[in-house]
Amino acid sequence: MSKKYKGFLWIFIFLVIIGVSIFYLLRQYDNQQANNTKLIQNNETKANKGVSDKPKIIEKKEREFTGVNIKYNDKSVPVLMYHSIAYEEGNELRIPKENFREQMKYLKDNNYTTLTLDELYSFFISNKPIPEKSVVITFDDGYKDNYENAYPTLKEFGFNATIFVITGAIDNEKDYLTLNQLKEMEQNGVDIESHTVAHEQLDKISYEKQLDTLTRSKKYLEEVLGKEIRYIAYPFGKYNTDTVKASKYAGYNMSFTTQGGWSNKTQDIFTLNRVYISANYGLSEFKRRLTNPNYNTN
Numbered sequence: 001m002s003k004k005y006k007g008f009l010w011i012f013i014f015l016v017i018i019g020v021s022i023f024y025l026l027r028q029y030d031n032q033q034a035n036n037t038k039l040i041q042n043n044e045t046k047a048n049k050g051v052s053d054k055p056k057i058i059e060k061k062e063r064e065f066t067g068v069n070i071k072y073n074d075k076s077v078p079v080l081m082y083h084s085i086a087y088e089e090g091n092e093l094r095i096p097k098e099n100f101r102e103q104m105k106y107l108k109d110n111n112y113t114t115l116t117l118d119e120l121y122s123f124f125i126s127n128k129p130i131p132e133k134s135v136v137i138t139f140d141d142g143y144k145d146n147y148e149n150a151y152p153t154l155k156e157f158g159f160n161a162t163i164f165v166i167t168g169a170i171d172n173e174k175d176y177l178t179l180n181q182l183k184e185m186e187q188n189g190v191d192i193e194s195h196t197v198a199h200e201q202l203d204k205i206s207y208e209k210q211l212d213t214l215t216r217s218k219k220y221l222e223e224v225l226g227k228e229i230r231y232i233a234y235p236f237g238k239y240n241t242d243t244v245k246a247s248k249y250a251g252y253n254m255s256f257t258t259q260g261g262w263s264n265k266t267q268d269i270f271t272l273n274r275v276y277i278s279a280n281y282g283l284s285e286f287k288r289r290l291t292n293p294n295y296n297t298n
């Protein structure tokens, strides 16, 4: 091989190495920027709460919403609120499973996207766009029938949902979900979050007691489920200024009440509205609540 040719070969190899290095450096820089943004957001929330010994947030891969109309966080989102999925004559909190399935089928047939609470949170906080037809499905209390009657339908349609559980009832009270059921659902698109330890009416108890039930339920679920608990629904939807303060201090990121209406970012993120679904509503009332952001004012 001639000296001149060897010289060119080395220059070529050198340029390739430089090129590849620049490519990787740029890619890393991009990733770092994204991580920094997340870190800054996490640190900011921590700083606001004055808490530092929180479990690390495991960043899940974010879903990309393509091929659908999207909306930004100046718009509202319906967060459906269910309790029990079962029959009971005269109890409007218990929705027969056929009616529940009919409502879920409506969502499926009409191309609704069921958001996780992480996705709803990103939408409000980071303005991550979501599909125009987005909905959040939540259940309060953690009834065993959620596993028996709602979970099969949710799985059938591949839907995300959240159950806010009363942690003191787990493996203790017969009508409530067991830990094994929670673990199984958690692995299959059903997010488990807190509804306090004993369903305390928060606005009736001291700040210290509120902080205690908010913290203990969160720590318990984090231990048994091995994930960070970031969201809570207030029992009876009741709260006061101490509740919001205690929720922040305990390390929650977002809370829900039972105040009727779609959730939107003009509300305090610690007192978000939800859309009540009663056993007395037919499919047309379900549709009205699902499609009309101002359903409760007209």
Ligand SMILES: [Zn+2]
Pocket (backbone or CB within 6 Å): 140, 141, 195, 199, 234, 235, 236
């Ligand atoms: Zn409740």
